[in-house]
Amino acid sequence: MSDSPQESPPARVRVTSTRRDAPTRRAVRPLTRDLDEQSTLGEVYLSGLMGAQLRLGLQVLAFGAVGLGGLPLLFLLVPATRVLTIAGVPLAWLVLAVVVYPVALVVSRFYVRASERIEAEFSRAVERSP
Numbered sequence: 001m002s003d004s005p006q007e008s009p010p011a012r013v014r015v016t017s018t019r020r021d022a023p024t025r026r027a028v029r030p031l032t033r034d035l036d037e038q039s040t041l042g043e044v045y046l047s048g049l050m051g052a053q054l055r056l057g058l059q060v061l062a063f064g065a066v067g068l069g070g071l072p073l074l075f076l077l078v079p080a081t082r083v084l085t086i087a088g089v090p091l092a093w094l095v096l097a098v099v100v101y102p103v104a105l106v107v108s109r110f111y112v113r114a115s116e117r118i119e120a121e122f123s124r125a126v127e128r129s130p
Helices: 031-037 040-077 091-128
Strands: none
Touching (some): 040 091
16 A cells, blocks of 8 residues: 555445344343342442441441430539429439320431431332443
């Protein structure tokens, strides 16, 4: 091949297949199949889901342990709370009977909603994967 400027590039050739039914790309493997077959990719997705659920559970457990465990510590360290009464009821009993249960309901509602959100995000990730 010479370097002369008069030579034109070779003409382009279009190559086509006579087989019109030939697959153009490989079949898409859904992630649900990986989950069902317990493949390595499915294991990664499931371990991510279980890790997120474990973190949420530990956060709720820590909140409960600090909240309920802190009450005896509060009554021990602050002597005035041991003898304080409201409407003839000791403060410790009032806190345990009136405050703990609504807080437990709010925390449990938070846990259920957060757990459902984690599972919904996992479902969306599984559905949108090829």
